[in-house]
Structure formats: structure tokens, C-alpha cells
Amino acid sequence: MKRNSFPYLSAAGLLALLTTACNPDKEVISPEVPTVTNAVYVVNEGTSNGAISLYNKSTKTVVRDVYAPANGNKRLGPYVQNMTIVGDNAYLVVNGADSVQVVRLADFKRTVGIGGFSQPRYLLAAGTAKAYVTEWQGSFPAYSAGRVAVLNLTTNTIGKRLTVGVNPEQMLLVDNKLYVPNSNGNTITVINTTTDAVESSIDVPDGPKNLVRDVNGNIWVLCSKYGAAQDFLVRFSPAQPTQQTRIALASDYTNGNLRTNTTGSTIYVSLGTGTYALDPQATALTAKPLIRRNFYGLGIDPQDNTIYAGTSTFTGDAKVIRYTVAGAPIDSFGVAVGPNAFLFR
Amino acid sequence: MLVALLHTRRLAGLLAAAIAVARALPAQGQAAADTLTGQSHRLPDVAVAGSKPSRYALGTRQLVLDSAALSQYRTGTLAEALAARAPLYLKNYGPGQLASISIRGTSARHTAVLWNGFNINFSSLGEADFSLFSVGGNTQVRVQPGPGGALYGTGAIGGAVLLSGEPALGGGLRGSVQAEGGSFGQGAGSLEASYGAARLALRTTALYREAQNDFPLGPEQNGAAAPRQPNAAFRQWNFTQDARLLVGTGGQLSLAAWLTGANRQIQPALGAANRHGLETDHSARLLAAFRQRLGRRYEGTVRVAWLHDRLVYGDDTLLPQYTTLSTTQAQTEHSFTLGNKISLQLGGEVQHFEAVADGYESRIRENRLAAFGLLRYDATPTLRLTANLRQAVVPDQRPPLAPTAGAEWDLWQTETNTITLKASASRSYRAATLNERYYRPGGNPGLLPETGVGYEAGAVYDHQAAGPARLHWRTELTAYRQLVDNWVQWIPGAGGFYSPRNLRLVRTQGLEASTALDWKRPRYEAAVRASYALTQAHKQQGYLGDDDPLDTQLAYVPLHGATLSTEHTWRTHWLLSASGSFSSYRYTTVSANDFLPGYFLLQGSVGRHLTVGQARFTLLVQGYNLTNTRYQTYAGRAMPPRSAVLSLRVAWR
Numbered sequence: 001m002k003r004n005s006f007p008y009l010s011a012a013g014l015l016a017l018l019t020t021a022c023n024p025d026k027e028v029i030s031p032e033v034p035t036v037t038n039a040v041y042v043v044n045e046g047t048s049n050g051a052i053s054l055y056n057k058s059t060k061t062v063v064r065d066v067y068a069p070a071n072g073n074k075r076l077g078p079y080v081q082n083m084t085i086v087g088d089n090a091y092l093v094v095n096g097a098d099s100v101q102v103v104r105l106a107d108f109k110r111t112v113g114i115g116g117f118s119q120p121r122y123l124l125a126a127g128t129a130k131a132y133v134t135e136w137q138g139s140f141p142a143y144s145a146g147r148v149a150v151l152n153l154t155t156n157t158i159g160k161r162l163t164v165g166v167n168p169e170q171m172l173l174v175d176n177k178l179y180v181p182n183s184n185g186n187t188i189t190v191i192n193t194t195t196d197a198v199e200s201s202i203d204v205p206d207g208p209k210n211l212v213r214d215v216n217g218n219i220w221v222l223c224s225k226y227g228a229a230q231d232f233l234v235r236f237s238p239a240q241p242t243q244q245t246r247i248a249l250a251s252d253y254t255n256g257n258l259r260t261n262t263t264g265s266t267i268y269v270s271l272g273t274g275t276y277a278l279d280p281q282a283t284a285l286t287a288k289p290l291i292r293r294n295f296y297g298l299g300i301d302p303q304d305n306t307i308y309a310g311t312s313t314f315t316g317d318a319k320v321i322r323y324t325v326a327g328a329p330i331d332s333f334g335v336a337v338g339p340n341a342f343l344f345r
Numbered sequence: 346m347l348v349a350l351l352h353t354r355r356l357a358g359l360l361a362a363a364i365a366v367a368r369a370l371p372a373q374g375q376a377a378a379d380t381l382t383g384q385s386h387r388l389p390d391v392a393v394a395g396s397k398p399s400r401y402a403l404g405t406r407q408l409v410l411d412s413a414a415l416s417q418y419r420t421g422t423l424a425e426a427l428a429a430r431a432p433l434y435l436k437n438y439g440p441g442q443l444a445s446i447s448i449r450g451t452s453a454r455h456t457a458v459l460w461n462g463f464n465i466n467f468s469s470l471g472e473a474d475f476s477l478f479s480v481g482g483n484t485q486v487r488v489q490p491g492p493g494g495a496l497y498g499t500g501a502i503g504g505a506v507l508l509s510g511e512p513a514l515g516g517g518l519r520g521s522v523q524a525e526g527g528s529f530g531q532g533a534g535s536l537e538a539s540y541g542a543a544r545l546a547l548r549t550t551a552l553y554r555e556a557q558n559d560f561p562l563g564p565e566q567n568g569a570a571a572p573r574q575p576n577a578a579f580r581q582w583n584f585t586q587d588a589r590l591l592v593g594t595g596g597q598l599s600l601a602a603w604l605t606g607a608n609r610q611i612q613p614a615l616g617a618a619n620r621h622g623l624e625t626d627h628s629a630r631l632l633a634a635f636r637q638r639l640g641r642r643y644e645g646t647v648r649v650a651w652l653h654d655r656l657v658y659g660d661d662t663l664l665p666q667y668t669t670l671s672t673t674q675a676q677t678e679h680s681f682t683l684g685n686k687i688s689l690q691l692g693g694e695v696q697h698f699e700a701v702a703d704g705y706e707s708r709i710r711e712n713r714l715a716a717f718g719l720l721r722y723d724a725t726p727t728l729r730l731t732a733n734l735r736q737a738v739v740p741d742q743r744p745p746l747a748p749t750a751g752a753e754w755d756l757w758q759t760e761t762n763t764i765t766l767k768a769s770a771s772r773s774y775r776a777a778t779l780n781e782r783y784y785r786p787g788g789n790p791g792l793l794p795e796t797g798v799g800y801e802a803g804a805v806y807d808h809q810a811a812g813p814a815r816l817h818w819r820t821e822l823t824a825y826r827q828l829v830d831n832w833v834q835w836i837p838g839a840g841g842f843y844s845p846r847n848l849r850l851v852r853t854q855g856l857e858a859s860t861a862l863d864w865k866r867p868r869y870e871a872a873v874r875a876s877y878a879l880t881q882a883h884k885q886q887g888y889l890g891d892d893d894p895l896d897t898q899l900a901y902v903p904l905h906g907a908t909l910s911t912e913h914t915w916r917t918h919w920l921l922s923a924s925g926s927f928s929s930y931r932y933t934t935v936s937a938n939d940f941l942p943g944y945f946l947l948q949g950s951v952g953r954h955l956t957v958g959q960a961r962f963t964l965l966v967q968g969y970n971l972t973n974t975r976y977q978t979y980a981g982r983a984m985p986p987r988s989a990v991l992s993l994r995v996a997w998r
Binding site: 047048049064074075076077078094096097098099119136138139140141142227253311313315316317318319334336337 | 615662
């Protein structure tokens, strides 16, 4: 969700800065306004404890963890799966603590912790007052149907909970529809965000886990299921979800990180065979990957499409390598354990 | 108590006799205690079962937890005893939780744990949980740091932990019962009964212990009590039965059973949700051995053992995962005395593994063989040499030939003083475990064995005062270096599954110093033990796919570790003891920046014996973590603050 909500969020943030009194509509996208980013937040899942690294683009310095020092060296908790910026706050989904921690972006001080989740995975904000959190339920290897919790960002309380498929992952918001990929199944649940009710379900290949929207308004889905014979990149128009273009991929547990640049004119995906850049019209993978390497986390800087790629073996601190839009390495910097996503401000 | 150093120096000139006796030096516990308390070795008339590999381990260092040390932990675990008494690092996931050992900077799978000569590491993991081993059933715990593949087989790269529980002949019927209770819901009860006749010895022990471990996780805040550790309770039991029967002339039949069980809640990490993890572990270990001595020149032993482990683990997010392991092993040893100076032992080992686990595709069956030869040459009354060799045969793997050479030389010897120089060199190996080879997905059947080549050298000073003020002082200094090649690391591999690979070369080196002082007066006895270990463990070389940095201290290896303990007995009925252990900071990842701070832990006890007829009552108050230090040995797993235990023991005869 981080990268999906990104353009919206950074644009919203910018607008908030420019027009202080304005409460921007969530659908406002202004690609004409040049995006300038200075800071990169790196979400490090961690093993026994997660961390958020902060990279300063101009000085090229990195603070390995901004959370602990700002909060009396308190532990953030294990497996920080997701971070989402909403206005002046960041929402940190701590999977191993069944909680969402809210911090002020300015100083990263924790303002509130929201508990009561079941194995939370990803948070996606719809505007500044409401967010959705995917939750897993049950036990490996027999998980039960997951949920989407509706979170009131004003009161920081969980409201309605909607039952979806098994192991819901990273959501996508298009207009007033929330697409929820059920990674331990073969469906995408569609939720109407006006009524917060499940509206329909879209059949896709096994293991949908990542969603992005391209420049043409089409939705891309990465389907990768552990042990499946074949993985797929699937593309469809929200208007005709059953008419799907499917690109077959070699099955690989590390297939992941479906991303786009700001405009959605390039789709990135990091597979076991390498990291690829695809056109929105692609019907097959390119013969050669853009980067001959798989990454644990991937992010595209909306300012200049610089690629941020995180490596990790989870035995120790990881490295983030920066690549040009053409896939040439620029430099690298160290972060904490298990960088899975990048947020640009 | 203590950790004493026992080396295998033997009385010069008594070679021939010593061979028969020493091989068996049965009353191992007794002999060790004797070494520590300054009594002269009194070798028993009848040899005992069980080979004594330390006879062929010249030039190495041995740490012995003798019965005096173990008496402080009658209801405790090996993890607790070793952490307090030996400069080793034990990674503990909470009190009573998984405890894994690190000797000389290696990881838990690099320590071979042998029970009466049989490797009892889980065959799936290749390592042991030291919280599952109760101290009570074993009369002796011996640790040999450093590579010892020729003597101890696979896994003895960082070291070996040798457990034995031989009942003593003679002494008639004896028994004891102990009950205790303490902080955070700790409670334990134990029973021990033994019978020793001239040709028959029996010993039975039983132990139950439990704890709630609902200790506070910090100081009071604004007058409100600190939150308490959830989900960390355990129940644990242990049963041993040992029997020895002398048969005919020079023959002995031994039978042993060791049953352990534990039902543990899994302590969640600080900051993590309580997922109500639960683990049960049950192990049964049975052994039968027959030894026959023929004259003074030959002794043969046959031993068979059956080991069975069943582990079940699950939590709110994981359905119970079952692992059932079964190992049948047989060993034979044949010892020859050649002339007056040479002893030779030839032997072999057969192992059959069976394993069923949720992580395996099907039932795993595997056979392994090993043959070994051990040679000791007492060249002169002051120079002793050993050369040992072992070759193992493991399917699809080629463990290297594992030779060991060792020497000890008494540089200076007087009536009361001895300075001995010692040195050894050894190659060791670790065959890939069942998980590393068969786990689905990711298991790598093509994995090579890890190999270690190590050297060590040192000196021992031993002073045994004559006369009424009986003083025994022993100091040992050892330096070592070891290279472990093909070190296995699990990394994401083809298909994206984490898969073990032979990735790196690791060098460990360090210094170990220890000193033991015993002083005996008619109304007062005192013992002091101190030990220190400097341990440097670095990855020297990696291979493609291994991104971890070079030349940083490995995770969970403290550079400095030390222990200090002292015991006092006054008028034979007042007991006072104290022990402290120190660990410098430990990195928690390979990148050497996150670390757990160093800590010093202090524990102490005061007790009183009271003798009524043939019964002796002992009331003991033990205090742990007396300075109320907040510390962790594994990141995020809280350890208890100050706590106390009160115990009452009644021993009959």
C-alpha cells in the first residue's frame, strides 16, 4: 500500500503545505506539480524488533532507527510490516505486536498505540479520517478467512470489520472501491468505501498479494503462491475485471514488490530471476531484467524515479542500493534488518 | 563446585594398573571432586563402566561441574548451572525457556552433547536445549572446550558436554528427598535413592519442577505496578534409573534410563503480542552396556542405546507442529595395553536415525557409521602423548578424517608443586543435520560437512600443600585458535526458499584462564573458583550470496566472560556460597551494531545442616540476581529480577 497510496499522499501533503486551510479531496492528483522529495523512510521489519530508518537525500546520511531514540528507547515490536503517512502522522503496522503505532512525523514520537488487531498486515488510508487494515486470522498452515478492519483516524478506534478471503495483503483504492487481494486464495475482494460493505469478488490466479494501478487506469496484480506451479502478473480494467491479461512467471517464493512510478507509466516487479520494468501494455516479461537481482523491498522515488532496493538475509543489518531509472547502480547505504518498503517525503 | 579443570595427568609409574582403572575411572564424580578438594586420588578397586575419553584427550582443557557444584542446582537445569559456573555463553529465551550453548564463539550446533558416550543432540537440529537437561540425574557434568571430533564424533567443533550418571558400588542404601519453593511460582520436589553392594549398584532419581515466571517487567511507574511477564510458565520432570552389576571376573553390565519431559508456555518477546505459544518436549533415553576385562591387557565394551524425542510446538498463528525423532546406536570399544607405556583403543559406532516431522516430506531414515582409534603413549614419567583418529561415513556426505594430537609435559615437579605444559591440535567435523538436508522446502541434500581445525596450548600450575592446613591451588591458562570452514548458513536460495549453504569461514580465537583454590581446616572449609574467557569470533571469508560483513564479532558471542564463586563450610553445618558471572556486551545481529549490554549477576546461598540419627536435614536459602539487574541473554526475552528459593532436604545416610 505504501507505494500505491504514495502519489496520493505526497500530493495531499504538498497541498496541505501550500494551502493551509484546505482539506484536500482524496482523489486530487496533480502530476503537473513537480514532486520534490528530501527524506526517505525505510520500513525495516526486524526479527525481534523493527525499526524505521531515515535517509536524507541531500546529505546522503542515514539514521538507522528514528523510532527508539524518539520514544525513550522503547521497542517498536517485531515485524513492522507497513508504514503509511497520513497528514502529519505515520501509522506503523507492527504485525508481531498485533498493533498499529501512531507517531508524529515531525519528531517520530508515539502519540497512541492501537491494539486489538489480529495479525495486522497493511494499512491504507482513504482520506484523512478513515483507513483500512488487513488482518489475518487462524493458524499456519490452516488459516481462516481474514478481515479488513475499518479504522477511524480521528478517534483511532476500530469500527466495522469486514470478512474477506484468506490472508488479505496489500490493498489498492480506486475511486470508491477498495481492492483486497486474498493471498491464500484466488480472489480479490472489492469493498465499497462509501458503504464499507463487500461489493464483489474477482477471480484471479492463486496467491494475489500486490496491487498497483497503471497510467491507463488498469489494475495489476502479482499472484505468487508458495508451492504453486506458476506465478502470474495479471492486468485488468476496473470496469471489466474478468477480462484479464496474464503474464506467466516462474514460481518463486521471493516474487514480490509490484510497484509503479508516479504516473504509472512503468511497472516494476522484483522476481526470483531479477527486477523488471514493464510497459503498461506488456504481455510478457522483458527478455532481460532491469537489474539482475531480487530485492526484499523496492521503492521508486516520485521525484526522479530513482530505484531504492533493499537486500536482506535477516541475520543482520541490510543494505539499500540505489539505481538509476535505467538500472545502473548509484550508491548504497545501510539500514536495519529486513527493509521491505520506502516512503518518500 | 566448580568448574575445575581436570586434566588427565595420571600417576607416573602406575601405568599398567592405571590403564584398567582409568579407562573407567568410574567414580568420575568422586575423582573430580577429589581433584578439587585436594584429596589424593584414590582409585577404586573395581573399574566401572563407561569409557573415559578424557584419558585420550591430553593437552585439552576440561571443566568439571562436580557433585559439590551440582549440589547447588539439585532441582535446576544444566543451563542454569553452566551459566553460573562456567565462562560459556548460554542464549536463554527466558527462564526455563530454550537455552542454547556457545563454546569458544561457535554456535549451539557446534557442541556435541554426550550422555554416557552417546550423542543426544536432537538429530533434526543437531543441537540441544540445555533447559531440558535436569542436573539431578547426572553425577557429573564435564565440558571440554575445543574441537574433539576424534573422541566425540560429529558436532564437537566448539566443544563437547559430557554427562554421566554412574551409581557407586558399596555404601548400602541411601536416600534423600527435597522440596523447595520460591519467587514467581517456583516450586520443585526431588527424590533420590541408591543402593550399593559389592557387586551391585542402583540409583533412582525423580524430579518435578514448575514456575509461573510472572515476574514484573520493570520498576513501578507512577505508583502503578509494572506489567508482568505473560505466558512463561512451565512444568518439567526428570527421571533416571541407573544400574551396575559386576559379572564373573572383570565383567560389568550397566543399564541406564533417562526420561525427561517439559510442558512450557513460550515466553513472548518484549513488545510482541502474546500468541500463547506452547511447547512440549519428551525424551526417553535407554542404554545397556557390557564391559569385560581380560587380564591386564585387554578390555572390551559393547553399548547400545535407544533415544527417542518428541517435540510439539504451536501458538495462536501456528497449528501444532510435531517432530518425532528416534535414534538407535551401538558402540564397541576394545582397549589394549601394550608394554608399560602404550594404550590403544579401537572402536566403532553405528547409528540409525528415524525422523517424522511436519517439515519433512516423509519418514526419514539414515544410517551412519564411524570407526576410531585412540593411542596414548606415556613416553616418560613426565611426558604423555596421544594421537587419535576417527572416520565417519554419512550418506551423501564425506566427513573428513578427524585426527587429534595432544601432549602434556610436566615441566617442573616437586613434592607439592607441578607445572604442566600442554598442547593439542585437532580436526573436527559436523555432518549436516536432518533439517539441513531434508527440511521441505529448502533442505539441501548436497550440503558438505562443516570442518574445524583448531590448536590450543597452555599451562597448568598445581599446588597441593602437605600438612594439616590442606591447601590445593590449581591455575590453568589456555590459548586457542580455530578455523571453521563450510560454516552453514540459511539464506534465500533457488526458488526463493531459505536453504542452508556452506557459506563461510569463521575464525575463533581466545584465552581462557581459571583458578581453583581449596582450603581445609578442621572446622572450616573454603573453596574459591574464578574463570575468565576472552573470545573473538569473526567471519573471515564469505561466498557469493552471503552479504553479512567480515571481521565483526559474531552475534551472541561476548568478548569477555567471567565467573567467580566461593563456598564455605563452618563447623560442618553452616554453609555459605556466592557466585557471580559477568558477560560483556553481545551483538544481536551479524552487523555488529545492535547489542545487549553487559551484565553482572550475583547469586548466593546460606544453609544449615542438622543431623538427627542417620538423617541429615539441610535448610537452604538461595538468592538469585541479587543486584536486581535487568538483563537479557537473547534479544527481547526478559529475565527475572531478584528472586529467592527456600529448600529443605532430608538425606538418609
